Amino acid sequence: MTWAKEFVELDKSQHDRDSFDCGERELNTFIQTQAAKHMEVGISRTMLLPDCKPLPDGKYPICAFYTIAPSSIGRETLPENLANKLPRYPVPVFLIAQLAVDVEYRGQGLGKITLIKALEYLWEVNAYIKAYAVIVDCLNDGAKDFYLKYGFEVLCEYNGRTRLFILMETVAQLFS
Numbered sequence: 001m002t003w004a005k006e007f008v009e010l011d012k013s014q015h016d017r018d019s020f021d022c023g024e025r026e027l028n029t030f031i032q033t034q035a036a037k038h039m040e041v042g043i044s045r046t047m048l049l050p051d052c053k054p055l056p057d058g059k060y061p062i063c064a065f066y067t068i069a070p071s072s073i074g075r076e077t078l079p080e081n082l083a084n085k086l087p088r089y090p091v092p093v094f095l096i097a098q099l100a101v102d103v104e105y106r107g108q109g110l111g112k113i114t115l116i117k118a119l120e121y122l123w124e125v126n127a128y129i130k131a132y133a134v135i136v137d138c139l140n141d142g143a144k145d146f147y148l149k150y151g152f153e154v155l156c157e158y159n160g161r162t163r164l165f166i167l168m169e170t171v172a173q174l175f176s
């Protein structure tokens, strides 16, 4: 099986959400039952990489996806040298709310591609509406190690998860 060339927006009529399995029930449930609803009500956007070949019902399996949303963080959660330069307001950020690769495609570089595509998308959005950083709340230690590998840093503990961040100026260096 091979993945398509482009990430596209989740479309219930075209993409087979039920067959997606990244090995994490929370993320499977999200793509299967919540991602489309969250887009309908306007709180996040899910982009995915479909398989090249459709299933017999004409729908395409999902190889990987990411979900993004605007968010904000407390200025005081940032390292002091950064926080001191910011006004005393909540700091606007972009949140990578979800990111996962189907187990069938694991270990082939698709997680890296998906993260780069998510960051590239957010960098493009940043040209129109600014965010200070990109944050992600890690589901487990494996996910944390994955993001740390690509330049994310620990921000704080949030809802029992480690929250990581990468400055938008660092993201910009990757793409500009």
Ligand SMILES: CC(C)(COP(=O)(O)OP(=O)(O)OC[C@H]1O[C@@H](n2cnc3c(N)ncnc32)[C@H](O)[C@@H]1OP(=O)(O)O)[C@@H](O)C(=O)NCCC(=O)NCCS
Binding pocket: 022, 023, 024, 027, 098, 099, 100, 101, 102, 105, 106, 107, 108, 109, 110, 111, 112, 113, 136, 137, 138, 139, 140, 141, 142, 143, 145, 146, 149
């Ligand atoms: C984390 C995840 C996205 C990685 O996807 P993947 O396609 O297997 O990753 P890649 O093949 O692109 O690996 C890229 C690099 O990250 C490393 N990596 C991948 N998964 C890792 C993990 N769990 N822990 C540490 N490093 C990891 C790889 O070794 C590779 O490093 P290398 O280039 O030096 O060899 C995937 O395992 C997944 O979907 N997990 C379940 C969902 C999840 O936890 N998502 C994060 C939510 S916060």
